[in-house]
Amino acid sequence: MKDRFTVVYRLTGSSELARAKAQDICLEQTVEVPADVPPRYLGAELGAWMIGHIESIEEAGPDAHEARISFPAESSAYEITQLLNVIFGNISIKPGIRVQSVELPASLLSHFKGPRFGRAGLRQWLNAPDRPLLCGTLKPMGLSTPQIAGLAFQMAVGGLDLIKDDHGLSDQPYAPFEARVQACAEAVAKANRETGRRCAYFPNVTAPADKLLSRARFAKQAGAGGMLFSPALGGYDAMRMLADDDDIALPILSHPAYVGSMVTHKDNGWSHGALFGWLNRMAGADGAIFPNFGGRFSFSKEECAEIRDATAAPLGHIKPIYPNPGGGMTLARVADMNEMYGKDVIYLIGGGLLTGDSVVESCRFFRQLVEPA
Amino acid sequence: MKDRFTVVYRLTGSSELARAKAQDICLEQTVEVPADVPPRYLGAELGAWMIGHIESIEEAGPDAHEARISFPAESSAYEITQLLNVIFGNISIKPGIRVQSVELPASLLSHFKGPRFGRAGLRQWLNAPDRPLLCGTLKPMGLSTPQIAGLAFQMAVGGLDLIKDDHGLSDQPYAPFEARVQACAEAVAKANRETGRRCAYFPNVTAPADKLLSRARFAKQAGAGGMLFSPALGGYDAMRMLADDDDIALPILSHPAYVGSMVTHKDNGWSHGALFGWLNRMAGADGAIFPNFGGRFSFSKEECAEIRDATAAPLGHIKPIYPNPGGGMTLARVADMNEMYGKDVIYLIGGGLLTGDSVVESCRFFRQLVEPA
Numbered sequence: 001m002k003d004r005f006t007v008v009y010r011l012t013g014s015s016e017l018a019r020a021k022a023q024d025i026c027l028e029q030t031v032e033v034p035a036d037v038p039p040r041y042l043g044a045e046l047g048a049w050m051i052g053h054i055e056s057i058e059e060a061g062p063d064a065h066e067a068r069i070s071f072p073a074e075s076s077a078y079e080i081t082q083l084l085n086v087i088f089g090n091i092s093i094k095p096g097i098r099v100q101s102v103e104l105p106a107s108l109l110s111h112f113k114g115p116r117f118g119r120a121g122l123r124q125w126l127n128a129p130d131r132p133l134l135c136g137t138l139k140p141m142g143l144s145t146p147q148i149a150g151l152a153f154q155m156a157v158g159g160l161d162l163i164k165d166d167h168g169l170s171d172q173p174y175a176p177f178e179a180r181v182q183a184c185a186e187a188v189a190k191a192n193r194e195t196g197r198r199c200a201y202f203p204n205v206t207a208p209a210d211k212l213l214s215r216a217r218f219a220k221q222a223g224a225g226g227m228l229f230s231p232a233l234g235g236y237d238a239m240r241m242l243a244d245d246d247d248i249a250l251p252i253l254s255h256p257a258y259v260g261s262m263v264t265h266k267d268n269g270w271s272h273g274a275l276f277g278w279l280n281r282m283a284g285a286d287g288a289i290f291p292n293f294g295g296r297f298s299f300s301k302e303e304c305a306e307i308r309d310a311t312a313a314p315l316g317h318i319k320p321i322y323p324n325p326g327g328g329m330t331l332a333r334v335a336d337m338n339e340m341y342g343k344d345v346i347y348l349i350g351g352g353l354l355t356g357d358s359v360v361e362s363c364r365f366f367r368q369l370v371e372p373a
Numbered sequence: 374m375k376d377r378f379t380v381v382y383r384l385t386g387s388s389e390l391a392r393a394k395a396q397d398i399c400l401e402q403t404v405e406v407p408a409d410v411p412p413r414y415l416g417a418e419l420g421a422w423m424i425g426h427i428e429s430i431e432e433a434g435p436d437a438h439e440a441r442i443s444f445p446a447e448s449s450a451y452e453i454t455q456l457l458n459v460i461f462g463n464i465s466i467k468p469g470i471r472v473q474s475v476e477l478p479a480s481l482l483s484h485f486k487g488p489r490f491g492r493a494g495l496r497q498w499l500n501a502p503d504r505p506l507l508c509g510t511l512k513p514m515g516l517s518t519p520q521i522a523g524l525a526f527q528m529a530v531g532g533l534d535l536i537k538d539d540h541g542l543s544d545q546p547y548a549p550f551e552a553r554v555q556a557c558a559e560a561v562a563k564a565n566r567e568t569g570r571r572c573a574y575f576p577n578v579t580a581p582a583d584k585l586l587s588r589a590r591f592a593k594q595a596g597a598g599g600m601l602f603s604p605a606l607g608g609y610d611a612m613r614m615l616a617d618d619d620d621i622a623l624p625i626l627s628h629p630a631y632v633g634s635m636v637t638h639k640d641n642g643w644s645h646g647a648l649f650g651w652l653n654r655m656a657g658a659d660g661a662i663f664p665n666f667g668g669r670f671s672f673s674k675e676e677c678a679e680i681r682d683a684t685a686a687p688l689g690h691i692k693p694i695y696p697n698p699g700g701g702m703t704l705a706r707v708a709d710m711n712e713m714y715g716k717d718v719i720y721l722i723g724g725g726l727l728t729g730d731s732v733v734e735s736c737r738f739f740r741q742l743v744e745p746a
Contacts, residue, residue, distance in 0.1 A: 024669075031513030032539060033724035041513055041727055050515035075514060077543040079581050081606045085541060085630050089606070092633030093670050140404030140414055141448060142423035166405060168458060170450040208452050209582070209611040233454045233462070235608035238582040257458050260465030261634045261642040269634040296397075297466050351406035354414055 003105040004070040011065045012096035012267040018065035026052030028090050078111040080237040099270045109316040115286040117251040118319025126161050127198040132370040133346040139166035145175045149183035156191030156199040158363020164228045165204035167255040185223035200225025206234045216248050226251040232259035236283040243284025254285035272303040277310020281318050292325035322346045334369050376478040377443040384438045385469035385640040391438035399425030401463050451484035453610040472643045482689040488659040490624040491692025499534050500571040505743040506719040512539035518548045522556035529564030529572040531736020537601045538577035540628040558596035573598025579607045589621050599624040605632035609656040616657025627658035645676040650683020654691050660719050665698035695719045707742050
């Protein structure tokens with residue numbers, strides 16, 4: 001297997017500095033030894049195969065360059081954990097290096113299944129026609145199980161397509177996981193019987209490593225229609241494991257909790273598209289939650305467009321997924337958001353559902369925004 | 374249970390901006406709803422208990438403030454994943470917010486065991502007297518299993534205390550996990566029989582989520598004396614799970630691969646002490662690997678001192694662990710490093726062992742640096 005995969009890095013600095021950084025990446029991310037170690041460790045036997053190869057370096061704006069560096073496919077061990085390690089392990093600690101994009105050969109990509117549902121699968125799962133989908137959030141944390149289940153019922157009656165736990169709902173004493181998930185799943189099922197629709201409840205299964213599978217299986221048995229998972233907290237490969245589990249077999253929304261430092265600075269971390277689009281798809285998410293532009297977070301319109309594009313960019317057999325912008329879904333912004341995201345989007349509505357007099361009416365209002373009569 | 378835990382955040386900006394950020398954190402990290410939602414969601418029933426409380430805000434240098442914010446202990450669900458979510462989940466996405474330190478009440482701390490061995494336990498495990506410990510690294514990736522096992526034998530004969538896999542050794546075709554770990558464990562055991570010492574082999578068990586425990590158990594059965602794990606790749610709670618497993622019961626070195634973006638900017642992420650010291654201890658590591666000052670990474674002497682201090686700062690029943698600075702262990706720097714770290718340190722030696730004519734002699738040389746005749 002002599003294929004290589006390619007990472008495009010954005011390197012801050014002059015062309016000399018960029019070349020030095022690129023050469024450093026070639027060693028640091030692979031053999032991680034000085035270039036002057038004896039040939040028996042890095043000689044003909046390995047060829048120069050293991051070391052990263054600089055395929056090109058080009059200027060990319062003032063004081064920045066983009067370097068294409070290739071690595072042996074087999075260095076990834078065909079695992080998400082080790083693939084991430086080769087892409088951005090040690091060099092995450094060095095300033096002025098950012099992952100712009102990743103390109104995998106088919107021989108490497110074939111080891112990953114990606115999302116189980118993807119865009120088309122999730123529409124079918126939710127029996128939802130070709131319009132923006134609406135996702136509500138069960139919060140605030142601190143509510144009791146009956147209160148949360150009551151909200152879930154109202155949101156489902158009001159016409160939301162998906163209802164997810166707040167990412168901060170875990171297994172707290174005031175609303176323990178099993179009782180809460182059971183009650184919410186039942187509340188949504190009851191609402192579906194009344195409405196004839198197929199609203200799906202996505203409990204948060206982000207959990208301690210030794211409880212993750214049991215919570216996900218419990219959710220499935222209780223009637224959940226999907227799962228919420230925060231991969232930066234629980235591990236990207238743990239999300240992949242959930243997606244690949246044929247017994248659980250539920251769609252997954254990926255939440256960005258704890259991942260922010262990867263994108264808060266332009267000169268380190270990941271590009272928005274690669275992190276929220278490419279990586280979530282590789283790790284099995286069917287929808288990628290991120291803070292929409294113009295809301296209470298700081299993502300720009302361009303960064304959100306990059307995420308939108310990356311959720312559907314060609315990626316071999318890996319399905320396109322939904323961008324899932326959060327916040328800012330108001331009447332005043334509908335035209336702007338339609339233009340930005342089109343129909344293939346899941347809009348996330350949070351506290352906005354709680355500020356009116358009636359949650360049911362608020363949901364109906366939002367539903368009309370995406371499905372005019 | 375009405376205890377609260379406290380996070381100290383460093384907030385960039387004027388005192389007005391810092392207060393606004395602190396107020397935002399109080400909502401964003403807990404109830405995550407606008408302050409104007411109706412009282413039935415945030416009213417007397419919850420008290421104002423769930424929301425973060427600003428305990429104090431003080432100036433902390435030019436254009437920076439430190440805010441002490443407390444959260445209900447129960448919001449953590451007594452889980453590493455959810456504790457990290459409350460500390461730095463959504464607000465990781467906002468610029469100008471950095472976690473400086475975390476203070477947990479005994480009622481919360483009591484849910485975590487921390488490292489199984491700690492400083493004293495690891496010395497006893499290795500039968501090592503009161504001097505700096507030496508850890509070698511098996512690399513470069515790309516070597517075959519017999520070559521890697523040969524290096525392990527030479528390092529053990531040469532007098533190293535610990536020998537760890539390079540964090541990039543996983544389950545690659547050129548050196549598959551089980552055969553490699555078996556061969557290295559046997560090589561180190563053979564060397565120990567010759568030397569009468571107790572060198573310990575720490576294979577890298579960072580792995581796909583559904584293979585982690587089986588790899589760790591295989592390592593234990595093969596005779597490994599510890600484990601290497603990269604929590605930013607595999608999950609902090611996965612490391613906690615490994616540490617708590619009474620059948621595996623091996624010491625753990627925590628590797629910083631992929632965690633760099635958390636510390637590359639002073640105005641976002643974590644302080645060095647909290648990330649490498651506090652969090653590693655909470656999640657069960659016995660040693661925290663980090664790039665030493667003056668090496669090929671960019672940590673300053675002050676940042677390394679902060680890590681050193683945090684590995685042993687008072688933390689209830691949670692044991693002190695070893696700082697494990699990597700790189701830069703050369704003759705010229707011994708005095709400087711002795712002054713910095715004293716005796717309670719594990720020095721990590723990497724490519725420096727490979728550049729001489731004999732790995733055994735290189736190890737003996739380093740051993741003499743920490744154990745003068």
